[in-house]
Amino acid sequence: MSTHETAHLTGVSKTMLLTVHARAEHTLSDRPRFTDPAAVELVSRLDYDFTIAGQDRLMADGVVLRTLTLDPLVAGYLATHPGCTVVNIACGLDTRFQRLDDGHVTWYDLDLPDVIELRRRLLEDGERHRTIPASALDFAWPDHLEDVSRDVLVIIEGLSMYLEQEEVRTLLDIIAARLPGATVLIEVMSRLFQRYGRERSVEDAGARYTYGCSSAAEFRRTVAPGFTLLHDVPFTRTIARYHPLLAPLTRLPLVDKLAERIVVLRAPV
Structure with a gap:
């Protein structure tokens, strides 16, 4: 296996390089809130110019926030459902399995064939950790x-x-039809940020935001009508947890409207 791997990716697939760099950069920072040594190793092995990714603080901070929001939700599910199956959709170079593996979970990472081809060059499949090119x-x-x-x-x-x-709805329709009763954790961008927010490194990758939603209730009603809405976790709640002095700011209506969130749903049985 070569020391450095070249990533020939475009558009949305290319954004996975930004996220793995953000997690690696945070791990190497002075006071990391989580550590991701696998991401550090991946970045060291990729033949890619991460200059713009390193300069885009908004994007990098967003990746850290969603990791700090999602990891406890996933770890909590693994703890209460030992031996479960996890399907990580649009995985890119995600290393959540490496961070949270409890020794019992069966984990599938799914992404487009060119992404999985690169991923397999960098991270080998295992008995409980497999990839799906689709x-x-x-x-x-x-x-x-x-x-x-x-x-x-x-x-x-x-x-x-x-x-x-309609594509978001199609994805949830697939889950409803094929994985009855599954729990779904889905990151949803606010409509306001989707329309007016700009992240330089995302635009440089040739990607753009096309879907946003104002609330978890609206999300369930418009794209997941058969699902049960269990709860949602706005990223502002994570900010308030780690920075209590900012808690009053996170409760302002405009800040709430701009916040991304993890929506937690249960598929119909």
């Missing part, structure tokens, strides 16, 4: 899962904002 909108991807009779958790991080509303 579009999230392909109705056949659940065929790759060996056992869906056990508890299933679906993670959809960093994807919905790059889809059209």
Whole structure:
């Protein structure tokens, strides 16, 4: 295996290089809130100019925030559903399995074939950690899962904002039809930020935001009508947890409207 791997990616797929760099950079910072040594190793092995990624604080801070929001939700699910199956959709170079593996979970990372091809060069599949080369909108991807009779958790991080509303609904329709009763954690960008927010490194990658939603209730009503809305976790709640002095600011209506959130749903049985 070569020391350095070249990434030939474009558009939305290219943004996965930004997120792995953000996690690696945070791990190497003076006071990291989480550590991701696998991300540090991946960045060291990629032949890619991360200059713009390193300069885009808004994007990098957003990746750290969503990691600090999602990791406890996933870890909590693993703790209460031992031996479950996790499907991580649009995984890119995500290393959550390496951070949270409890020794019992069966974990599937799904992404487009060119992404999985690069991922397999950098991270080998294992007995409980496998990859699926497929579009999230392909109705056949659940065929790759060996056992869906056990508890299933679906993670959809960093994807919905790059889809059209009907594509988000299609993705959730696939989950409802093929993974009844599954729990879904999906990152949802606010409509306000989707329309007016700008992240330099995302634009440099040739990607753009196409989907946003004002609330968890609106999300369930418009794209996941058969699902049960369990709760949602705005990123502002994570900010308040780590920076209590900012808590009053996070409760301002405009700040809430700008906040991304993790929406937690249960698929119909």
